[in-house]
Amino acid sequence: MNVINIINNKLCEFSINRFKEMGKKKSGLYGYYLNRAKKRMIISDTDIYLITYIYENIGKNKIICELAAGLAQTSIVLSKLGYQVNAYEIDSNRLKYAKDANVLLETNVNLINGKFQCLDTKNCDCVIGNNLANGINGIEKDIKILKKWIHENIIIIINAKLYGKIGNIKQILDENNIKYQELKNDFIRI
Numbered sequence: 802m803n804v805i806n807i808i809n810n811k812l813c814e815f816s817i818n819r820f821k822e823m824g825k826k827k828s829g830l831y832g833y834y835l836n837r838a839k840k841r842m843i844i845s846d847t848d849i850y851l852i853t854y855i856y857e858n859i860g861k862n863k864i865i866c867e868l869a870a871g872l873a874q875t876s877i878v879l880s881k882l883g884y885q886v887n888a889y890e891i892d893s894n895r896l897k898y899a900k901d902a903n904v905l906l907e908t909n910v911n912l913i914n915g916k917f918q919c920l921d922t923k924n925c926d927c928v929i930g931n932n933l934a935n936g937i938n939g940i941e942k943d944i945k946i947l948k949k950w951i952h953e954n955i956i957i958i959i960n961a962k963l964y965g966k967i968g969n970i971k972q973i974l975d976e977n978n979i980k981y982q983e984l985k986n987d988f989i990r991i
C-alpha cells in the first residue's frame with residue numbers, strides 16, 4: 802500500500818530530526834525505534850501485516866483500539882485509511898511523539914495516555930496489539946480482561962508471540978477453552 806510507504810518515510814525523517822533535537826529518551830525513540838528509524842522501518846513488517854489484515858477484513862464502521870501503541874505508527878496509518886482509532890500508550894515520551902506525528906500526518910488518532918487494561922469498551926469494536934512486551938505485563942494477569950472483551954463480542958487481533966514476556970497466550974487460551982484463529986506472522990484472532 803502506497804500510503805504505508807509515504808507515512809513510513811515521513812515518520813523516519815521526523816524521527817531522525819526529533820532524535821537530534823531531543824535525544825533518545827525524550828524523543829520517545831529509545832529501545833528499538835531509533836534503529837528502526839535508521840533502517841527506515843518505523844513501520845515494521847508485522848505492523849504492515851496487521852494494517853493489511855485490518856484493511857481487508859474489518860469494516861471501516863468498526864472502532865479500532867490499539868493496545869500499547871508505542872509511537873502509534875500503526876494507528877496513524879489506520880486513521881489515514883479512514884478508521885476511527887483509539888490508541889493506548891503508557892509512556893508519556895512516546896505519547897508526545899504520537900501526538901506530534903498525528904498533527905504532522907494530519908490524522909485523527911485519539912491518543913490516550915493510560916494503561917490499555919483500562920480500555921473503554923463502549924468505544925471499541927476491535928482490539929489490536931502488535932508488540933505488547935514490556936517485561937512486566939503478561940497474559941496471566943490480563944486473562945480476566947480478555948474474557949470480558951470476548952464476552953462483549955469485541956474482535957481481538959494480537960501478536961501471540963509478543964504479549965508480555967511471561968506466559969504463552971495460546972496455551973492459556975486453550976486452558977480457558979477460548980477459541981482463536983491463527984493468522985500469519987504470529988498473530989491470532991479471538
Ligand SMILES: C[S@@+](CC[C@H](N)C(=O)[O-])C[C@H]1O[C@@H](n2cnc3c(N)ncnc32)[C@H](O)[C@@H]1O
Nearest residue numbers: 869870871889890891892915916917931932935
Ligand atoms: C515493545 S513496545 C511496542 C510498541 C508498539 N506496539 C509497536 O509494536 O511498535 C511496548 C510498548 O508498550 C507500552 N506499554 C507497556 N505496558 C502498557 C500498558 N499496560 N498500557 C499501555 N501501554 C503499555 C510501552 O510503554 C511501550 O511503548
